[in-house]
Every structure is written in C-alpha cells, then in structure tokens.
Amino acid sequence: MLDRVAVSCARRRGAVILAVILVSLLMAYGASRVRQTSDYKKFLSSEQASVRVTLKAAEExxxxxxxxxxxxxxxxxxxxxxxxxxxxxxxxxxxxxxxxxxxxxxxxxxxxxxxxxxxxxxxxxxxxxxxxxxxxxxxxxxxxxxxxxxxxxxxxxxxxxxxxxxxxxxxxxxxxxxxxxxxxxxxxxxxxxxxxxxxxxxxxxxxRDIGRIMQRDNSVLIPATVVFVCLILFLTFRRLSDVGRCLLVVGLAALWTMGVMGLTGSDFTSIHVALIPISMVAGVDYSLYFLSRYYEERGRGEGFAEALGTSARRVGTAVLMCFLTTLIGFLSFSISDLPPVRTLGQFAALAVSFAFLLTLLLLPALLGSGGVGRAGREGGVSRGLASLGRRIARHRKPILAALAVTVALSALVAPRVGSTMSFDLLLPSGVESLQTQHRMEDLFGGQSQLFVLVKGRLLNPLALEQLRGFQEGVVSDPRASGLIGGSYSLADPIFQYALFSGHMPQTEEEVAEVLENLRASNHGLFLPLSDNQTLVIFNVLGRTDRDFKRATQLVREHVENFSSPLLSLRLDGEPAVGGSPAVISDLFSRIIPNMLKTTLLALLLCLLVLILLFRSPVLGTLTLLPVCMVVMWELGTFYLLGWSLDVFTLGTFSLMIGMGIDYSVQLSSRMREELGRVGSPEEAAARTAGSIGRAVLASAVTMGGGFLILSLSRMPAMTRFGELVALVILYAFVAAVLFLPSALSLRKRAR
Incomplete structure (x- = not known):
C-alpha cells in the first residue's frame, strides 16, 4: 500500500505540491496567531491544593x-x-x-x-x-x-x-x-x-537576564545546529537538492504544527520550544532513510517508479514502525500533571505525524527521475560498515556477554542514583541578578516563601494571639532549624506596637485603628489583609526540592493540628499551604512517579506495536531490548557523573524512546530482509550494515552532533539537555549496532 501511495504522489506531483502549498498557507496564517506566554499560571494544575492556594493568594x-x-x-x-x-x-x-x-x-x-x-x-x-x-x-x-x-x-x-x-x-x-x-x-x-x-x-x-542570554545563545546555536545538520546531509547525499528536500520536510512539519497550535488557540510557552528539534529529528530521520534506500535501489539499476515503490515498501514499513513507536512515546506525556507538558506531548505527536506524512507524500513528488546519487554507490564508509557488521556477527557471543555485563553493572548502581534537584545547577553564572541571589542566600539563606491562607475574625485580639502562636509553633519546631528562617503575619506589627507602646489592643476596633495608623505613617507597607483573609508567610532557607518538601510537610502538619473557632487555615477542606516551595514539592512528588509510569507504559505499547508489525514476538522483543539497555546505561552514567534523577533527566527517557528506537527498527527490519536473501548471518549482517548502516550512522551523527552543539550554551539547563540527548542518541546507536546483528545472528544459527 505504501508503495502505491508513493508512486501515485510522484506521478501527480503537481497536485501534491499544490495541496501542500495551500495547506502551508493556511498553517502560516495559524502560526501568525500563536499566542506566546510566559505566565507561570499556565504551568500549574488546579487539581492540587497548593496551586489553588497560590492562585487565590495572587488574586486577593x-x-x-x-x-x-x-x-x-x-x-x-x-x-x-x-x-x-x-x-x-x-x-x-x-x-x-x-x-x-x-x-x-x-x-x-x-x-x-x-x-x-x-x-x-x-x-x-x-x-x-x-x-x-x-x-x-x-x-x-x-x-x-x-x-x-x-x-x-x-x-x-x-x-x-x-x-x-x-x-x-x-x-x-x-x-x-x-x-x-x-x-x-x-x-x-x-x-x-x-x-x-x-x-x-x-x-x-x-x-529578564536569562531571557537575554537565551536570545544571544539561540541566535548562534540554532543556526550552527542547522548548518551542522546540512553539512552531514550533504556529506551523505552529495547533493544540495537532497539537503533542501530534507530541510523542506523539517520546515513544513514545524510550520504545520505551529499552525495547528495557532488555529486551535493553544498557548506557546517556553517548554514548547522543544517542538522545533522534535520536528527536525523526525523530519531528517524519515527523509534520510527513505532517500538512502531510494538511491540504493537506483544504484542497482531499478527505474524511477520501481525504486520509489521498493523504497516505500521496504523502508516505508520500517519508518511506519518508527513513527508509531515515536507517537506512543510522545502521547505518553498526556497524563502529565502539567498542562504545558500535556500539550507538548500532543503537539510533538502531531509534529511527528506531519513529518511522516510529508516524507511519504511530498518527498516522492519532489524527486526527479534521473541520477543515482552518491548514496546509491558503495563507498569507503559503506564498505567499512559492512566489515564492521560482519565482525560483530562473527563475535556475537563475546559482544552479547560484554553488553550483558555493562547492563548488569548499571542495574546494580541504578538504585543509588539520587533524586534531589538543586535549582542552582540549572542557572547560568556571571549574571547580575543571579550573583545577587547567591550573595543574598549566603548572607540570609534561601529566600523562597511558603505561606498559609487564613480566614476568619482576623482583627480579634485573641485570633491574633492564636495566629502568633501558630507562627511560633512552626518556627520553634526542631525540624525547622536551618530550614525555616522566620515568619511574618498580620499579628507581627500589632505585637511590635504593643512592645513599643506597652499596650496591647483589646478590641477589634483598637486593632483596626493601629493598622490604619501604620498604613498612614509607613507609605507602601505590605500588610497581607483582604476582607477576612490574611497570610502567614514563612521564609524557607533550603534550595533543593527535598528542602521544599520537608518545609511544606512541616507547615502542613502544624496546620492539621491547628484548631480555632475564630480562624480557619484550610481551603476546600485541605491545609491552605501555598507558595513556590509547596507547588514545586507537590509537582515533583507526582511528576517523577508519573514519568516512570509513562516510560514503562510507552515501552510496553512500543513492544506491542513492534510485535504486531513484525508479526513476531521474538523479533519485536529483540528490537526493543536496545532501548531498555539504553535506560540502564543512562542510569549508570548518572551514577558515575553524580547527576540526579530529576525532571530534566527523566524527560530524556521519553525522547530516547521516540528517537533511539528508530535505529533498532531500521536495523532489525533490514536484517530480517537480508536474512531472507542470504543464508549466512554474517553476510546478512554485513549487507545490513553496508546499506542501511550508512543512513543510521548519518542520522545518529546529525542528531547527536546537533544536540551536542546546544551544550555550548551559557544556560546550564540547555547544556544539560544537549549533553543528555546527545548521550542518549550515542547509546541508542551503539546498542542497536552491537546488539541486533549479534542477537539476530545467534537466533539464525540456533534455528
């Protein structure tokens, strides 16, 4: 079916190109309507009490x-x-x-x-x-x-x-x-x-300062990444026209994704910037595999239509498997607690879908009927890869044993990988506001604020006594030592007045008068009072998510134990504790388990898809095993480098499923094809590596090198992201190249 679609699009190239142009015009209009926002409220889920309290406090x-x-x-x-x-x-x-x-x-x-x-x-x-x-x-x-x-x-x-x-x-x-x-x-x-x-x-x-750094970085790093990708594509095909075709697929996939985002009224937040590299990965990979096979078939003497049909039939099926498994990986984001992460998964899946459709429909229409192309002729790289494939198949048992040892060692140290996230690791150095922040934290401790929303008869002197007692109970708790550095509430200026005047207000009217005098004599004084609501604010000295969790649990425990007919410290029946430490603590406590669950779910669904499309439980399982190996290797690397298992490192697991599985699918599909042609597994491995291996290598170098360029950013978060994704791509390539020829050769010999 895929071959008929590709050949049909090539024969009706005018109609296909016109349709793509019309859709692109509509999507360009949609892209112009995309709403960019950096409002932190877009990142919060109202399902959590801490978020509801924080938003209500900001409103009141x-x-x-x-x-x-x-x-x-x-x-x-x-x-x-x-x-x-x-x-x-x-x-x-x-x-x-x-x-x-x-x-x-x-x-x-x-x-x-x-x-x-x-x-x-x-x-x-x-x-x-x-x-x-x-x-x-x-x-x-x-x-x-x-x-x-x-x-x-x-x-x-x-x-x-x-x-x-x-x-x-x-x-x-x-x-x-x-x-x-x-x-x-x-x-x-x-x-x-x-x-x-x-x-x-x-x-x-x-x-504001970080945004300026990112703008400077992006103005250099993104063009450098595009130039690098173009260079690798040119070295692979030795044709500028093929580079242009691949980039056109990439650009249109990104444009169409942004167009749908604008037409549906979705917000574009900072996290959605990842849609651009995702579109690039999918567009370059699918185009690369398709064009490589097309030129290979032309090099064997097939005509234009025959080569196109064979490429769509052979590689198209493998690309379809890559597309479906990648789709599963990104759609697993849909169960995230963060609304932008959910929409990122949905639009990333859409970007991958557009890249697949454009590769299948537009790319055949853009191909001419002449020229074999550099990729269709065997060269030094292809011969070297063929020799490597033959050696791997011959030494399959030692290679499989070595891989098993590395996986076992990684599994042993994986439980020792920490899960504490320090936000200082994500921020650049040499920035005025951050230097001030670090200097201030050295002198006063952390400056994050945790607060409790209080309702009731706030001007009642007895209520103020109870409020102050609640503050003292939290601050004097032994667990608060070095964690909570003080508090502030409406009661503080009243008791300071009593300390200086020697008289404590005895009625609500006297309290109101004292507060009014304070406002009059201290222009701009911050008094958290709105109708019958106020806040008790605690300064959190910690700097990590674990510190935030401890502080939040401590305050919530005191809220649970607080009881008064005059005051309520609850919202919708839950402790009314809010502020960034509480929100971050709650989000992290749910995000990491959710990410682990979604990763496992994505792996299981990918396994099911591979088994169904390969029509072989064994081949489907073997194809997925390199991805599982990468997970263990990545955890082992985290342990060796002292990196923590946090939101950013866990996010690479889903990217690994989306990008790393492509190499396994392509090699397994081609190896099965070659094993059906030749009886020797060594020869099949050599022919697989010498043919599709060139495209897989080009894909790995293109994507790995492209993301590695991002590690040159001044932003530690961007640096960590670039390093991790490049590492994932390297591991996925090595695992697929070493494991699959060895395992499939061993399976062939055993049969």
Missing amino acids: FQGMSFETALVEGENLLRAGSLRELLGLENLLLSSPELENRVVGCQSYADLLLQQLPQVRALLTDPSRDPLTENLVMGAYLTILSDPRLSQQLRGYLTPDLRAGLMRVYLNSSLPKEELTKAVGEVREKLRAAENLRLGLTGLYSME
Whole structure:
C-alpha cells in the first residue's frame, strides 16, 4: 500500500505540491496567531491544593509578587544610610513609570521604624543625625529583646549591620511581561544610590537576564545546529537538492504544527520550544532513510517508479514502525500533571505525524527521475560498515556477554542514583541578578516563601494571639532549624506596637485603628489583609526540592493540628499551604512517579506495536531490548557523573524512546530482509550494515552532533539537555549496532 501511495504522489506531483502549498498557507496564517506566554499560571494544575492556594493568594493580595534588593554598606543603621534607602523607597512608590506596578516596599528600615514615625521626620534634617541614630539604635535593641521580632529582623538585617534586604512588592494582577518591564525600571532607579550598594534579584529580574542570554545563545546555536545538520546531509547525499528536500520536510512539519497550535488557540510557552528539534529529528530521520534506500535501489539499476515503490515498501514499513513507536512515546506525556507538558506531548505527536506524512507524500513528488546519487554507490564508509557488521556477527557471543555485563553493572548502581534537584545547577553564572541571589542566600539563606491562607475574625485580639502562636509553633519546631528562617503575619506589627507602646489592643476596633495608623505613617507597607483573609508567610532557607518538601510537610502538619473557632487555615477542606516551595514539592512528588509510569507504559505499547508489525514476538522483543539497555546505561552514567534523577533527566527517557528506537527498527527490519536473501548471518549482517548502516550512522551523527552543539550554551539547563540527548542518541546507536546483528545472528544459527 505504501508503495502505491508513493508512486501515485510522484506521478501527480503537481497536485501534491499544490495541496501542500495551500495547506502551508493556511498553517502560516495559524502560526501568525500563536499566542506566546510566559505566565507561570499556565504551568500549574488546579487539581492540587497548593496551586489553588497560590492562585487565590495572587488574586486577593496584590503584593504577592516581589523582587528583593540586597543593600550593603558600612553601617546600615547610620542616619545617612537610612535616609538614602527610604528615599529610594519613596522614589519607587511615587515614580509615574511605576504607578500601579510597584504597590509596596518593605525593608529592614521599615521594620525598625514602624512604631517611630518621628524618626522619618528627623531624617529630613541631617543636623539631627546623632539624635536620629540614638532613637534607631534604641528601637533596634528593643526588637532584639523580643525573640519573635528579633528573628523576623534577622531575616532582613545581618548582625554586623553591613547587609540588609528591601522587598519591592509588585502588582501581581498585571501581565508578566509588564512586570518584567517594570523590574527593569526598578533596577535603573536603584542604581541612583550613591553611598549604598544595591543589587536586585527575583523571579522577574532573573527571567529578564536569562531571557537575554537565551536570545544571544539561540541566535548562534540554532543556526550552527542547522548548518551542522546540512553539512552531514550533504556529506551523505552529495547533493544540495537532497539537503533542501530534507530541510523542506523539517520546515513544513514545524510550520504545520505551529499552525495547528495557532488555529486551535493553544498557548506557546517556553517548554514548547522543544517542538522545533522534535520536528527536525523526525523530519531528517524519515527523509534520510527513505532517500538512502531510494538511491540504493537506483544504484542497482531499478527505474524511477520501481525504486520509489521498493523504497516505500521496504523502508516505508520500517519508518511506519518508527513513527508509531515515536507517537506512543510522545502521547505518553498526556497524563502529565502539567498542562504545558500535556500539550507538548500532543503537539510533538502531531509534529511527528506531519513529518511522516510529508516524507511519504511530498518527498516522492519532489524527486526527479534521473541520477543515482552518491548514496546509491558503495563507498569507503559503506564498505567499512559492512566489515564492521560482519565482525560483530562473527563475535556475537563475546559482544552479547560484554553488553550483558555493562547492563548488569548499571542495574546494580541504578538504585543509588539520587533524586534531589538543586535549582542552582540549572542557572547560568556571571549574571547580575543571579550573583545577587547567591550573595543574598549566603548572607540570609534561601529566600523562597511558603505561606498559609487564613480566614476568619482576623482583627480579634485573641485570633491574633492564636495566629502568633501558630507562627511560633512552626518556627520553634526542631525540624525547622536551618530550614525555616522566620515568619511574618498580620499579628507581627500589632505585637511590635504593643512592645513599643506597652499596650496591647483589646478590641477589634483598637486593632483596626493601629493598622490604619501604620498604613498612614509607613507609605507602601505590605500588610497581607483582604476582607477576612490574611497570610502567614514563612521564609524557607533550603534550595533543593527535598528542602521544599520537608518545609511544606512541616507547615502542613502544624496546620492539621491547628484548631480555632475564630480562624480557619484550610481551603476546600485541605491545609491552605501555598507558595513556590509547596507547588514545586507537590509537582515533583507526582511528576517523577508519573514519568516512570509513562516510560514503562510507552515501552510496553512500543513492544506491542513492534510485535504486531513484525508479526513476531521474538523479533519485536529483540528490537526493543536496545532501548531498555539504553535506560540502564543512562542510569549508570548518572551514577558515575553524580547527576540526579530529576525532571530534566527523566524527560530524556521519553525522547530516547521516540528517537533511539528508530535505529533498532531500521536495523532489525533490514536484517530480517537480508536474512531472507542470504543464508549466512554474517553476510546478512554485513549487507545490513553496508546499506542501511550508512543512513543510521548519518542520522545518529546529525542528531547527536546537533544536540551536542546546544551544550555550548551559557544556560546550564540547555547544556544539560544537549549533553543528555546527545548521550542518549550515542547509546541508542551503539546498542542497536552491537546488539541486533549479534542477537539476530545467534537466533539464525540456533534455528
């Protein structure tokens, strides 16, 4: 059937090309409508309580998004330092460019001066600096006398008074792109400081800096990858026209995928960038195998139609198996908890489908009827591969034994591979915001915030006592040592007022009056209060997903044990714990098991497809075994290199199924064909390696080298991705070349 389709498309090339052009025009229109977004909400699943709490907090409290400025100087409690810092805060809050973007500022100075409004007035007169500094130092010592307030201040000011923090709260209801632009304005205004050194860091400033690095990298690495792929294709076929045909299939597959994305109104997030290399892998592989077989048949003297039909019949079946197994690998993403990952799997499957259809329909229409081509003539590479195939078949038993030993050793160390993910490994060095982040973490610990959404009679003095008791219970828990560095809630400014005034408000009206006075005297003060809701915020000192999990479990345990008729710490019956540590902890706890399950499911479904298409359980199983070997080798390599089993490394397993199985399918299919022609397994292995081996080698070098170029990126995440995918391709090629000729030769001899 495939041969009739290919020959029919070649005979009706005009109609096929016209149809492709019309579809491409429609898809180009769709691609122009693709909506790009970097909104973190697109990555979250509302099935998890932590996500619902985080989104609700962002909706109710404008200042849930913030950037942090690291402030350094000789003595930050000197009047001149306070004057300059408070002046910068006023500048940010009053600047027309930042109106409705910056909604609050809170620094160590604000914590010290909350109950001393007269000091702010004194700071306007430099001649009264000695009095100002005496009052400030008195407030500092008073706060240090209270363990709870002292711990809070230590989260903003180092004991040597040489480094402090200022949080700039942003309007979280605005689009992310607008907030990123606002952060650029904030950074410029902070540079106006004369006597203080300020560095800005946070989600938006880091993404802004990293985005610039990625743009510079992409402008070099992606063209370099395309040039490398073109070079290998040219060396394989020695025809620019064939290079153009392969690239046309790649480009149209990518265009059509983006077109469907735009026409269906799907969002294009940063994770969907992977669709481009996926389209390249599928398009180049399928075209390469088809063209190689076509020129091989032409070299044997077959005419255009006969060679085309033989190629579609022989290689087309193998490419169909590659397509179906790859499809299964990517569709397994559909059960992910992350919406973008689900759509990535669906659109990756669509990209592979388009590449297969274009190879089967368009490529025959683009082929002319003349020329054998370089790929159709036996050369040094083909003779060398044929000799290698013969040697592998002859030494099948030692090779199989060696492979079994490497797999066994990898299996022994696989359980020792760690699963802790440090986010520092994914971030580049030499970036201003990241350098500030690392410096800040060295001085104050991690800066991630875990929070609890609280509902109830928040202004009731007894409720505030209970709220403070909850905070102290979490922070004083022995398990929180070195993990949670302090907390902040609505109760803190009330108790600070009581400490300085000697009077604790006794009624809800008095509490409301104190809060109103605080707002009036501390412009831009962040008070998490919205109707009958507030937040208890905990600073998480850890930096890994395991630290986030421990902190989240600790806070949830205290929420479970909390009971009050005045306050509720639950949302929809579950502990109302949110923030990035909780979200990351929950996602990682489900993503890794899901990825393992989807990998196993994909392998089983691939096995079923191979058995059905080969019509042989033994041949189908043998074809899949190299992929299983690659899994074990990859785990063994992780152990040797000290890499962890995380979201990024696990993601390569699905790519391995999608790309690595191609080599096994092509070699098994051709080996079976040759074994039917010749009786000697050694000769069959030589003919297989000398024919399809050239295309398999070109595919491995093209894809492996292309991804290896990405490892030159300044982005560690991109570097790790490029290294891992190149490693997977190398392992898949080696496993298929060594195992299949040996195993199939042994099976032939045994029969």
